[in-house]
Amino acid sequence: MRFPAPRRALGAAKGPAGGRKGDHAPWRSLRYRSMRWWSFANLVSNAGTWMQLTVQNLLVLQLTGSAAATGLSLSVQAGPGLLMGLVGGAAVDRWPRKVTAAVSQAVLGVIAFTTAALIAFDQLNYGILLALAGVTGLIATVDGPACALLGNDLVPTEDVPSAIAVGSLVHSVGRLGGTALAGLSVGVLGTGAAYAANGLSFLFVAAVIPFLRPVSAALRRPAGEPDGAAAAPAAPAAEPEPEAGTGARDGLAFFLRRPRLVALAAVTGLSAIFGRNYQLTLAVLVTGPLGAGAAAFGTVSTVLAVGGILGAVLAARLRKPTVALVGALAAAGALLQIVAGFSPSLVVLLVLVLPMSVVESISDTAGTTVLQTDPPAHMRGRVLGVWRSASTGWGLVGPPLLGFLMELAGARGALVAGGLIIAGAVAAGALMQSRRRAATGPVPVPCATAA
Missing domain, CATH: 1.20.1250.20 (MFS general substrate transporter like domains)
Known part of the structure; x- marks a missing residue:
């Protein structure tokens, strides 16, 4: 499977980033084939994630019967973002972005499959669930920025707002679909099915990532032209810049x-x-x-x-x-x-x-x-x-x-x-x-x- 180079509109005056100059079409980021595949992969992933999130609270209640325990599980999953966000961001800057995103998605898939297997064999308890939630939160500190920046790499800088807005719509649609599918999966196949489906969604994203083709650096960081300078704001010369460390x-x-x-x-x-x-x-x-x-x-x-x-x-x-x-x-x-x-x-x-x-x-x-x-x-x-x-x-x-x-x-x-x-x-x-x-x-x- 190989994607052709990103398509660009022809016949109109071109801006420094390769698209139509002054183009404000809301869906302009989807002109790029890699962005279309990335959006579809994220729709699948969001649906799977919301299936799992919807079921997770029910699962904790089944295991403990405590609303406080449910809140604690959510806090354990969010905690690494507070404590390790800086380290995760540094890792994203240090490692190749596509590799980082693909590996993090695959690891999240393995965690989801592990949870599904533990449920199927009746081996899951609250302590193990908390540990898995903590590991998920830790991986997310790397996966979040890696996937966000990878999506932006697929379009010119001036089309990043469109890419982000498309991602927001994908998130909303995935949430609605995932919540609905969660009820169906629990009712027909059991709680573990939602985790298994989420694991498949992560593996789908990981499989798509190697075939994505970011736009060239020349298109993403135009220089020497008025529109390009405005499109990607640069820091004033007097503003200190840190070294390119990691x-x-x-x-x-x-x-x-x-x-x-x-x-x-x-x-x-x-x-x-x-x-x-x-x-x-x-x-x-x-x-x-x-x-x-x-x-x-x-x-x-x-x-x-x-x-x-x-x-x-x-x-x-x-x-x-x-x-x-x-x-x-x-x-x-x-x-x-x-x-x-x-x-x-x-x-x-x-x-x-x-x-x-x-x-x-x-x-x-x-x-x-x-x-x-x-x-x-x-x-x-x-x-x-x-x-x-x-x-x-x-x-x-x-x-x-x-x-x-x-x-x-x-x-x-x-x-x-x-x-x-x-x-x-x-x-x-x-x-x-x-x-x-x-x-x-x-x-x-x-x-x-x-x-």
């Missing part, structure tokens, strides 16, 4: 010296903690102050999902997203969240939920694009490793902190306070940036345009 500390040092990345982390972290736990805050708002039931929250969840898909389609049209755009979208979402906190009825809330979800989806795609394209190629794995550690941290801190806030101020108060925190932080950051620019003085005007 240590995890280099990634952390680089991240902290990169103002754009620090600002992105601050905005995303605040939004994740105070503004995006809608499954928690809106559930309490709908079933509490609005006096509706679980079915009504199901409707809210459906609207959130639809808004996420619409946002992904719109985000796929982006070509050169910036941290400023991410901040503006975060502020817009925060203002919508504040208004949602005052919703007098379910109907009004539903009207607000759709744009809230759309804005969140666009912001996610824009932020991910900046994160994965701003650093130089040799640092991207470590930057994603830093991000994984940070995002795991605020993912663990967010729900209990928000729950405490709702205990103090109620669902409405938590939505309003969270929105004010996000919007206030974005406004303060924009003001500081404006003052910093003013302090550096005006940009010199070329002599030819002087009066």
Whole structure:
């Protein structure tokens, strides 16, 4: 099996990255055959992953009968991302990307098959399940950044937003399909079938990876042309760059010296903690102050999902997203969240939920694009490793902190306070940036345009 070279559109003016100049088609990344195969492989993998995740909680409950034990199993699987994210990112920068992704996918498949076999022979207990969850989380610290960066390598830099948005849609569709298939597999074939199916999905991805053909470096990193310079933002000359080493500390040092990345982390972290736990805050708002039931929250969840898909389609049209755009979208979402906190009825809330979800989806795609394209190629794995550690941290801190806030101020108060925190932080950051620019003085005007 051999893929031909990636196809590029002909007959139109070409940008520096080889595609149509100014092309904003949402699905433009799928013009590349390797990207189409990668998207299909990820659809299969996502369906398998959600089959396993859906069944895993049921399995823990069967083994222990404890909801707390279920939560502990999820924390054990997430823990390596917090503690080992930097090391995993450094490994991705050190090792060949295709080999790293293929091996990590194969190992995850072996873990899934092992779990299925233990279930089949009635040898699985809670301790073994925790150990397997921990190993899965450890492998994921390498697999996550390796697969993300490999997908980006399959398209020119300016088409990365499209590739990320396509990945978001694939994730959503895979989640719906995997959740549905989980119920079917458990009912007909038993719990172990979901793990076996997930193992097959990992092996399918591992089998596809060797045949993927990344676009050439010349297309991914254009130089010397105005559009190319804008498409792949480079650090100012005065900004220190770390050595091209392979240590995890280099990634952390680089991240902290990169103002754009620090600002992105601050905005995303605040939004994740105070503004995006809608499954928690809106559930309490709908079933509490609005006096509706679980079915009504199901409707809210459906609207959130639809808004996420619409946002992904719109985000796929982006070509050169910036941290400023991410901040503006975060502020817009925060203002919508504040208004949602005052919703007098379910109907009004539903009207607000759709744009809230759309804005969140666009912001996610824009932020991910900046994160994965701003650093130089040799640092991207470590930057994603830093991000994984940070995002795991605020993912663990967010729900209990928000729950405490709702205990103090109620669902409405938590939505309003969270929105004010996000919007206030974005406004303060924009003001500081404006003052910093003013302090550096005006940009010199070329002599030819002087009066």
